[in-house]
Amino acid sequence: MAARYDRAITVFSPDGHLFQVEYAQEAVKKGSTAVGIRGKDIVVLGVEKKSVAKLQEERTVRKICALDDHVCMAFAGLTADARIVINRARVECQSHRLTVEDPVTVEYITRHIATLKQRYTQSNGRRPFGISALIVGFDYDGTPRLYQTDPSGTYHAWKANAIGRSAKTVREFLEKNYTDESIATDNEAIKLAIKALLEVVQSGGKNIELAVIRRNQPLKLLESKEIETLVAEIEKEKEEEAEKKKQKKST
Amino acid sequence: MALSSVLQSESADFSFNNDRSFSFGCGLGQTDLGFGAAPGDRLNFSIKASLGPDDEDGPERKIEFLHGTTTLAFKFQHGVIVAVDSRATAGAYIASQTVKKVIEINPYLLGTMAGGAADCSFWERLLARQCRVYELRNKERISVAAASKLLANMVYQYKGMGLSMGTMVCGWDKRGPGLYYVDSEGNRVCGDLFAVGSGSMYAYGVVDSGLRQDLSVEEACELGRRAIYQATYRDAYSGGQVNLYHVHSEGWTRVSQEDVLKLHHQYQEQKK
Numbered sequence: 001m002a003a004r005y006d007r008a009i010t011v012f013s014p015d016g017h018l019f020q021v022e023y024a025q026e027a028v029k030k031g032s033t034a035v036g037i038r039g040k041d042i043v044v045l046g047v048e049k050k051s052v053a054k055l056q057e058e059r060t061v062r063k064i065c066a067l068d069d070h071v072c073m074a075f076a077g078l079t080a081d082a083r084i085v086i087n088r089a090r091v092e093c094q095s096h097r098l099t100v101e102d103p104v105t106v107e108y109i110t111r112h113i114a115t116l117k118q119r120y121t122q123s124n125g126r127r128p129f130g131i132s133a134l135i136v137g138f139d140y141d142g143t144p145r146l147y148q149t150d151p152s153g154t155y156h157a158w159k160a161n162a163i164g165r166s167a168k169t170v171r172e173f174l175e176k177n178y179t180d181e182s183i184a185t186d187n188e189a190i191k192l193a194i195k196a197l198l199e200v201v202q203s204g205g206k207n208i209e210l211a212v213i214r215r216n217q218p219l220k221l222l223e224s225k226e227i228e229t230l231v232a233e234i235e236k237e238k239e240e241e242a243e244k245k246k247q248k249k250s251t
Numbered sequence: 252m253a254l255s256s257v258l259q260s261e262s263a264d265f266s267f268n269n270d271r272s273f274s275f276g277c278g279l280g281q282t283d284l285g286f287g288a289a290p291g292d293r294l295n296f297s298i299k300a301s302l303g304p305d306d307e308d309g310p311e312r313k314i315e316f317l318h319g320t321t322t323l324a325f326k327f328q329h330g331v332i333v334a335v336d337s338r339a340t341a342g343a344y345i346a347s348q349t350v351k352k353v354i355e356i357n358p359y360l361l362g363t364m365a366g367g368a369a370d371c372s373f374w375e376r377l378l379a380r381q382c383r384v385y386e387l388r389n390k391e392r393i394s395v396a397a398a399s400k401l402l403a404n405m406v407y408q409y410k411g412m413g414l415s416m417g418t419m420v421c422g423w424d425k426r427g428p429g430l431y432y433v434d435s436e437g438n439r440v441c442g443d444l445f446a447v448g449s450g451s452m453y454a455y456g457v458v459d460s461g462l463r464q465d466l467s468v469e470e471a472c473e474l475g476r477r478a479i480y481q482a483t484y485r486d487a488y489s490g491g492q493v494n495l496y497h498v499h500s501e502g503w504t505r506v507s508q509e510d511v512l513k514l515h516h517q518y519q520e521q522k523k
Contacts, residue, residue, distance in 0.1 A: 100394070101394070101397060102394065102396075102397070
């Protein structure tokens with residue numbers, strides 16, 4: 001039944017599905033995990049870094065990209081599709097600055113990306129973009145924002161979210177652990193992102209790439225040393241928690 | 252017959268006065284009432300050079316241009332004052348004394364009219380539509396900078412095609428009071444004080460001598476009113492009534508509409 005309705009995507013299936021869009025969402029689920037967290041004065045993006053081949057230079061594939069000084073995004077899915085979307089978004093950020101004489105709000109650029117994606121679900125001969133994006137940043141009034149888009153062209157605002165492989169596991173972790181205390185300071189928010197990624201990433205800090213935007217500051221990618229330090233802190237805290245639990249049990 | 256020969260002979264003047272876009276001039280209108288065609292008439296046209304004298308002069312020259320006007324706007328600590336006259340002339344004929352030269356784009360944005368009345372009102376109504384769509388899409392009011400930029404970009408596409416529009420976009424947004432001068436040449440300038448039209452020089456004289464940043468609302472209104480009055484006193488192409496608006500943080504308010512003759516008597520009394 002499904003096979004007859006996925007050649008031209010402009011066609012609905014009898015039970016109301018757009019199968020190409022759903023297949024695009026499957027492609028997203030195969031991509032490496034990305035997590036986004038909205039703190040009080042900071043927004044954090046973390047991605048799972050795929051291990052590179054021996055001869056490959058490490059830093060050529062970046063999954064976290066700045067769209068403007070105050071907005072950046074991470075994606076999960078087809079890297080080539082993401083490049084197109086990112087390019088269009090960057091141009092739109094500057095066009096907005098030119099016509100409106102103001103930087104974009106995070107919601108505006110998310111809406112633009114989502115509209116772009118939706119257009120590709122309703123044209124002839126084109127397939128949808130195979131990416132989901134997490135867009136973070138600060139509006140010019142200082143409010144931090146996190147939005148997620150998906151291949152169908154919908155977007156929602158989130159306090160914390162994950163996309164890509166094992167996104168469900170990470171999201172459940174975040175639902176349990178995202179509290180006002182856990183994001184009370186910048187450092188705590190960053191550690192929460194790392195903890196969330198450690199749930200699904202295999203070999204610890206080496207395979208995590210982290211970026212933060214603080215209010216009125218541009219995007220900053222954390223160096224691997226800083227990530228290692230934070231991972232070590234998290235491990236220590238975990239051990240202390242485990243110790244406390246043991247003591248509670250024995251008393 | 253007589254009319255067409257007059258028009259031909261006037262075409263030499265027409266190109267001469269081209270560079271003065273907004274200082275002098277009036278549309279021809281219906282001066283073929285008989286007396287309008289006298290050779291001594293100063294029929295100045297400030298249409299753009301692209302409309303050569305050989306083009307069909309008839310329909311072009313029937314357009315009523317409001318270069319004979321005085322409009323002014325200035326910023327002060329409590330917002331923006333917008334003051335305009337209300338006379339429309341066609342040659343030496345006063346076509347109307349009650350023209351509305353302030354266009355209410357939306358409850359917090361005003362535009363003034365100088366140049367072609369149709370051009371001004373059409374493009375500013377189009378701007379109002381764009382501003383409303385922006386407001387709906389972005390859930391916040393458009394800034395004065397963005398609104399004036401939209402207008403400037405819209406008319407720039409028609410540059411050289413004969414649009415005649417010199418407008419001041421005035422409003423209050425989150426950056427405070429905003430005042431931009433936009434015209435059909437593609438100029439878009441931010442400023443604290445603008446006067447546009449044939450009477451602008453007289454108005455500038457009055458406002459320049461009386462403008463301080465710490466004016467109260469009444470003082471600023473009186474300054475604007477006085478400036479327009481003085482311009483109508485000396486400029487033949489300005490007159491009628493003085494329409495005064497005040498733009499503040501809550502939007503714009505129509506302050507007053509006063510006949511120039513009444514103001515004249517009032518100021519005469521004050522002198523005594």
